[in-house]
Amino acid sequence: MYWSIIARRSLYWLLFAPLAAATASVENIPSEEWTSEQLSGRENNFGSQNESCAAACATLHRTFDTDLANTIAYGLDKAAYWSFFQAEVHPACFIQPTNAQDVAEILQVVRRTQCPFAVKSGGHAAFAGASSSPGGITIDLHRLNELSLSDDKTITHVGTGNRWIDVYDYLTPKSLSVIGGRVASIGTGGLTLGGGISFFSGRHGWACDNVVNYELVTASSEILEVNHASHPDLYFALRGGGNNFGIITRLDLNTIPQNPFWGGSLTTSYSSKTRNAAIEALYHYAYNAPKDIDSALYVAFAYSQLPLGSYLIVSELTQAANIPNPPIFENFTSLPDRLFSTLRRDTDMPSLAREINAAEPNGFRETYWTRTFTLPSSEIIYDVLEIFQDEVEAIKHVLGCLPALTLQIIPENVMGHFAQNGGNALGISPDQGPLLLVDITVQWSDAGKDDAVLGAARNAINRSVARAKEIGAYHPYIYQNYAAQEQEVFEGYGEENLEQLRQISKRWDPEGVFQVLQPGYFKLW
Numbered sequence: 001m002y003w004s005i006i007a008r009r010s011l012y013w014l015l016f017a018p019l020a021a022a023t024a025s026v027e028n029i030p031s032e033e034w035t036s037e038q039l040s041g042r043e044n045n046f047g048s049q050n051e052s053c054a055a056a057c058a059t060l061h062r063t064f065d066t067d068l069a070n071t072i073a074y075g076l077d078k079a080a081y082w083s084f085f086q087a088e089v090h091p092a093c094f095i096q097p098t099n100a101q102d103v104a105e106i107l108q109v110v111r112r113t114q115c116p117f118a119v120k121s122g123g124h125a126a127f128a129g130a131s132s133s134p135g136g137i138t139i140d141l142h143r144l145n146e147l148s149l150s151d152d153k154t155i156t157h158v159g160t161g162n163r164w165i166d167v168y169d170y171l172t173p174k175s176l177s178v179i180g181g182r183v184a185s186i187g188t189g190g191l192t193l194g195g196g197i198s199f200f201s202g203r204h205g206w207a208c209d210n211v212v213n214y215e216l217v218t219a220s221s222e223i224l225e226v227n228h229a230s231h232p233d234l235y236f237a238l239r240g241g242g243n244n245f246g247i248i249t250r251l252d253l254n255t256i257p258q259n260p261f262w263g264g265s266l267t268t269s270y271s272s273k274t275r276n277a278a279i280e281a282l283y284h285y286a287y288n289a290p291k292d293i294d295s296a297l298y299v300a301f302a303y304s305q306l307p308l309g310s311y312l313i314v315s316e317l318t319q320a321a322n323i324p325n326p327p328i329f330e331n332f333t334s335l336p337d338r339l340f341s342t343l344r345r346d347t348d349m350p351s352l353a354r355e356i357n358a359a360e361p362n363g364f365r366e367t368y369w370t371r372t373f374t375l376p377s378s379e380i381i382y383d384v385l386e387i388f389q390d391e392v393e394a395i396k397h398v399l400g401c402l403p404a405l406t407l408q409i410i411p412e413n414v415m416g417h418f419a420q421n422g423g424n425a426l427g428i429s430p431d432q433g434p435l436l437l438v439d440i441t442v443q444w445s446d447a448g449k450d451d452a453v454l455g456a457a458r459n460a461i462n463r464s465v466a467r468a469k470e471i472g473a474y475h476p477y478i479y480q481n482y483a484a485q486e487q488e489v490f491e492g493y494g495e496e497n498l499e500q501l502r503q504i505s506k507r508w509d510p511e512g513v514f515q516v517l518q519p520g521y522f523k524l525w
Helices: 014-015 051-063 071-081 102-112 164-174 188-194 232-238 273-293 327-333 349-357 377-393 412-422 448-469 496-510 514-515
Strands: 066-067 093-096 115-121 137-140 147-149 155-159 177-178 211-217 223-226 247-257 263-269 295-306 310-319 338-341 344-347 365-374 402-410 435-444
Touching: 051 093, 051 102, 051 137, 066 071, 071 093, 102 223, 102 247, 102 344, 147 164, 155 164, 155 177, 155 232, 164 177, 164 349, 188 247, 211 232, 211 402, 223 232, 223 435, 232 412, 232 496, 263 273, 263 349, 273 295, 273 310, 273 327, 273 377, 273 402, 273 412, 295 327, 295 377, 310 327, 365 377, 365 448, 377 402, 377 435, 377 448, 402 448, 412 514, 435 448
Parallel strands: 093 137, 115 137
Antiparallel strands: 066 093, 147 155, 155 247, 177 247, 211 223, 211 247, 263 310, 263 338, 263 344, 295 310, 295 402, 365 435, 402 435
16 A cells, blocks of 8 residues: 555645535424434435435534535545545535534434434545545544643543644654554544554554543434443444444543654565565564564555556565564565665654655545455465456556555464453454455546456455465455455454444444444444
8 A cells, every 4th residue: 555656636626516505594404303214214304315414514504614515615625535536525515523512513413404424534545435425414523633641641632633643743752652553644533443553563452452442422412431441332342343333532542652663664676586585574474473572564566657667565664662674574674676775763653654655645546455364374475466466467557557465464462452451343363363464455547447447456355365265264354444345344353243233333323323324434234
């Protein structure tokens, strides 16, 4: 996913996207709560989604900062999305709450009008509707930007409108950090609800395992403080369960001492010799990562149209204890055919997160696909790469096409943290590991090639799964933050966890507000 730096496309033309402004009056909104039949679309006092959402936006506009269609502010809201697929969605309006009470009141209007909605933290999902609502309300959390430390400096209170760079800029001067995202512009809310891989995960686990407490607005507009002691069911569900249980307005995150550390990227040209060396280095790391729990990495095999029309191998390596060229990475730092390197001592999260973010420009068509495999040998790594390259042949000349296969390891030491505080919802345990996390990403510009690109990525994943089953490397887990819209994320958590998540959803959202009125992203049914 992080493979080359590309100039940003201008999105100025989005400023005047056509959509009729909401004009319905407040008096048209019924005061009673909606029944499950109404929520499922069997009964609607407004007659159509357009009417219900027009009424909702008009009401909210009287109380909250609301950007209606055909305004400059509305266009800027759309342009702020990372993926073009999300930016081209036309909500009826954007609502910008400033606190949990605002969110609770917005949800009351949503329930009464039956207007569909989406929630945007950072807006970094790839597919349309993930955090943008076609014709509905998009609740944009960017004004929920609280950042504060507990008196003992062990907890950071983070509003879910913050992006990870905001958090790192706040904490790094204090020699502190949290277990968060690696890309500057990604939102704190979405990444954490899906799992959240960090450069510090070897010692501390994923982001979801380091949330001490959530401020949550439920479907009934109740504002809860959710932690392992107060609401163990919701606390379990929010650690991997996505957007199915409410709107998170604040995260209280474990905070760790963190001085400057060693890290950066190492880029090599592609040859069979370097490919084989990189694959074997990755396989070696999978089984030896527990020997250096301050280490983290990912490796990307990316096709670059310019300047050479060839593959590159990019290894992102970090060592949080600031040990330069640590032994755990010897097989990477000795790779042949080196082109350039940013590896250095005394870097920090703001610097590294911005460096990685430079390879993630806004405004392109994007797709992510993922699966997870076991590693009885390195064979599956070779096979996945071969399949990926075979599928790329059909799309590598598409305008602006940048396909990449990014490989990460979920080592046993990381999985050991998944069980803390009652466990998370992901369905992974150390006895299954280490695991290979595969992320196929493609960026492109030509809308006429959407089907071809999506088809190639889909084929690469499906063929890889079939091959894994043949050689005994299959694993059901699907990492939510890298999944494509059509992938069944929660089935990969296992039957027991899926049923538990469904029961928790019924308990806290019996009318299915977050299943029906918020249809975007990954649902439990």
